[in-house]
Amino acid sequence: MDLAVRGGVLGSPRLLAGPGRDITESLAPHLDRLGDPLGAVGTTSPRELIQRIRASGLRGRGGGGFPVGEKLAAVAAGAGVGNRAIVVANASESEPASAKDRFLLSVRPHLVIDGIEVAARAVGARQAYICVSQRSEQAVFALRQALLERREARLLPVPVEVVLAAPTFVGGDETALLSWIAGGAPSPTVVPPLPAHKGLTGHPTLVQNAESLAHLALIARFGPDWFRRVGTEEEPGTMLVTVSGCVTSAGVYETPIGANLEDILEASGWSVETEVILVGGYFGSWVSRQDAGVKALSRASLASCGASPGAGVILAMPKTACGVKETAEVVDWLAAESSGQCGPCVHGLSAVAACLTRLASPASARRADLGRLLRWCTEIEGRGACRHPDGVIKLVRSCLQVFGPEVEAHRSGRCFGSYEGWLPLPATTQQVR
Amino acid sequence: MKSLYLHVNPITCAGHGLCAELLPEAVRLDDWGYPMVDPSPVSPRILGHARRAVAACPTLAFALRATPVRRLISPRVDEAGENDKSH
Numbered sequence: 001m002d003l004a005v006r007g008g009v010l011g012s013p014r015l016l017a018g019p020g021r022d023i024t025e026s027l028a029p030h031l032d033r034l035g036d037p038l039g040a041v042g043t044t045s046p047r048e049l050i051q052r053i054r055a056s057g058l059r060g061r062g063g064g065g066f067p068v069g070e071k072l073a074a075v076a077a078g079a080g081v082g083n084r085a086i087v088v089a090n091a092s093e094s095e096p097a098s099a100k101d102r103f104l105l106s107v108r109p110h111l112v113i114d115g116i117e118v119a120a121r122a123v124g125a126r127q128a129y130i131c132v133s134q135r136s137e138q139a140v141f142a143l144r145q146a147l148l149e150r151r152e153a154r155l156l157p158v159p160v161e162v163v164l165a166a167p168t169f170v171g172g173d174e175t176a177l178l179s180w181i182a183g184g185a186p187s188p189t190v191v192p193p194l195p196a197h198k199g200l201t202g203h204p205t206l207v208q209n210a211e212s213l214a215h216l217a218l219i220a221r222f223g224p225d226w227f228r229r230v231g232t233e234e235e236p237g238t239m240l241v242t243v244s245g246c247v248t249s250a251g252v253y254e255t256p257i258g259a260n261l262e263d264i265l266e267a268s269g270w271s272v273e274t275e276v277i278l279v280g281g282y283f284g285s286w287v288s289r290q291d292a293g294v295k296a297l298s299r300a301s302l303a304s305c306g307a308s309p310g311a312g313v314i315l316a317m318p319k320t321a322c323g324v325k326e327t328a329e330v331v332d333w334l335a336a337e338s339s340g341q342c343g344p345c346v347h348g349l350s351a352v353a354a355c356l357t358r359l360a361s362p363a364s365a366r367r368a369d370l371g372r373l374l375r376w377c378t379e380i381e382g383r384g385a386c387r388h389p390d391g392v393i394k395l396v397r398s399c400l401q402v403f404g405p406e407v408e409a410h411r412s413g414r415c416f417g418s419y420e421g422w423l424p425l426p427a428t429t430q431q432v433r
Numbered sequence: 434m435k436s437l438y439l440h441v442n443p444i445t446c447a448g449h450g451l452c453a454e455l456l457p458e459a460v461r462l463d464d465w466g467y468p469m470v471d472p473s474p475v476s477p478r479i480l481g482h483a484r485r486a487v488a489a490c491p492t493l494a495f496a497l498r499a500t501p502v503r504r505l506i507s508p509r510v511d512e513a514g515e516n517d518k519s520h
Contacts, residue, residue, distance in 0.1 A: 190442055342443035347465035379463050385443050 006251040007103060010267055011230070013254045014238050015108060015214050022107060024142045027149040030110040036155065037114040040221045041121060049122045050076060053216060056224035057236045062090060062209030063281065063311040065235075065299055068216060071206065074196040076123045078204035085123040086200045087158070088181065089116050089130040091139070091210035092165030094172035095281045096424040097313045100240035101210045102136035103252040108214065109146035113160060115213025118220045120158040123206050129181055130210070131163045140164070167426075169282075169337035173386045174207045176339065187339040188386035209311075211240055231257040235298050239309065245278075245316035245422055246271040257309075258301070261292040265316060275319035276402060278423070280310025282330055283391030285398035286323065306398060315422065322417030323403040324410065327395065328353070328360040333425045334392045345389040348380040352396060365410035373400070436474035437497045439483065443467075446494035455486035468495075472502045 007021045018025055018033050025033075041049060054069030079085035089112060091101040105112060116128050132140055143162060150156040166186030170176055173188045178200050180186040199205025208216075215237055219227045228236040235257045241264060244250040248269030255264055265277070277287045285307035287295065295301050299308050317326065335349035355373045358364040377393045384390070400407060409415060439459055441452075448466040458479045459471040475483050475497065487495045 190444055343446060343448050343465060343467035344443065344463060347467070348463070351464070376464070379469060383441075383443055383467070383469070 006249065007107065008249065008251055008253040008267060010253060010255040010259055010264060011238070014218060014230070015104060015111060015211070015240065016254045018108075020107075024106060024145070025108055025110065027110060027146065027153060027155070030108075034111075034114075034218075034221060037118055037217050037220055038121065038157065041118060046076060046122050046124060049118070049220065052224055053122070053219055056219045056227040057234070058212065058215050058219060058227065059235060060209055061211040061215070061239055061311065063095075063283070065308070068208065068212055071196060071208070072119065072122050074194075075204045075206040078197050079124055083203060084127070085125040085204045085206060087116055087120045087123065087125045087128040088177065088200065088205055088207045089128070089160075089210050089213055090172065090174070090177060090207055091130060091132045092172040092177060093133045093135075093311075094165065094169045095311055095313060096169075096426055097244060097278070097281055097315050098242045098311050099136075100242050100252045100312055102133050102139040103242075104211055104214060104240060105132065105139040106136060106142045109142045110150070111214040111217055112143075112210050113146055113150060113156075114217035114220075115208075115210075115215070116160055117156070117158055118217055119206060119208060119213060123204070125206070126158055128158050128160045129163055129200075130160055131165045131177055131181060134164050134167060168339070169334065170339045170386065170388050173388070175386065177207060178205060185339075187341055188388075190385045232296075232298055232300065234300055239297070239312055241297070241309075241312035241314050243268040243314045243316075246274055246318045247316055255297060258296045258298045261287070261295045261297055261314070264297060264314060265292065270316050271318055273318035273320065274316045275321075276317050276323055278313065278315040278317065279307045281313035282334060282423075283387075283394055284308070284310045284313060285394065286327075286402040288402060306401070317422045318420075320417055321420040321422055322360065322406060322415060324356070324360040324399060324406050325417070325419040326421075326423055327399040327403070328356040329419065329421070329425060330423050331356050331392060331396060331399075334388075334395075338388060339386075342384045342389075344380050344383040348376060348383075349389055349392055352376050352380070352392070356396060356399070359407050359410060362410045362413045362415045365407070367411060370400075370407065370411075435499055436501075437480070437483075437499060438472070438474060438501045439470045439487075440496045440498050440502055441468055441470055442494040442496070444494075445492045447492050449491050451489045451491065452486045452495050455489055456482050459483065460486070470502070474501075 050072045058068045059065045075085050093101040166180050171186035175189040176186045195205045231237045241253050279287050291305050332353040335353040338345045355369050380389050381393050452468050453460040453462045460468045
């Protein structure tokens, strides 16, 4: 079963604009509504195009929030004759609590393809890939159908090859993605070299989240000033969020960046029982209900409570659930999802998971475990080839901070909640194998 | 003289631990036997020992380079160096 069952909006939508928010928009209505993206770009030089994206202030919507214009410039700078750039759209969305990229592809596939074509123009690429999650047949179908339509209409100057994403969590990492597309294992590689300098088959490669590319397509049409009319000064535009947990209307919502967290939860019908909210995903942070009332969905606002919007995951959890137990299950799952390459990740994360699991139960919580866990967090951070260990450590730290009173209670033999399984846990890679 | 820094390739490192044995001044092992390396420039006083430790690494994972070890400015990491993940 997939999370993406319905779409909603706060304010006026951009990506989800147009008729029928939950149905696939085919090429003809897409062109009627928005016109040909490369036609709109016209004779704009690649340099000007990149300048336009830079001026828009668009940041990546995959979780890292890196400025898209800077990345385009880095790829374009490294590319040249005989060393053409390659564009890779990342819709692998391996984050279990996220469904926004699959949803976007199911309803507005042409917007993402527009973005790929415009980005290819900007960096001078003649080759593009889109790596799409296998979790939604609808998204894969809509994407392939859309590509067929464009090929027939001769609106696909740069061919786009569809690759099904590896069914692993780490497979969505940029370098793992490129290794997978090249036919290898979906395992991260050591950086540098960055994909932007030396990516697929050694070529400068632009890896960009699918939603970021859809925004890019709209900026190419309507300009940076239009893009900046919504959102905040630092983080302009709208973003897609996946809201789930104890809400009546789980789904993918388009919201202006900077919207109040509580308003988003209100729109999705959050339960009065809501106690905490997981923001950003499994590499994200827990935010208390009180904080949700005063925090906005932006990096700047969430930073003060150690969180960030990440890839737009918002998951509400009721007070009946024990936050330590829920987190411990996820950390255990994440530890098993390590690609198994780096010692500190393989051994460190499984030790961290076991330690947190002990702290999650009054029967096993020991005083020494908390100190040990904090020391391991400091020692493991930054010592993997990719950021998998760092992301897990971030979640563990947030758990210890927000659920500190629960950990204390467990150590004195009491527990106020139980494990209710609010955080989805797909079969681990090991089980799939 | 130009500063040199110690680097570990975490993928090729198999935790033999020779680096910590030969260069305890700059390397300490974690609870699983993998090296935690001092990120500051290698002191000229121990440079000879550092070179011998690098040469002794059985998996060639240990290296001396002129570039400092820093959190990689990858397109996935923002300017503040905060870690996050997409997918």
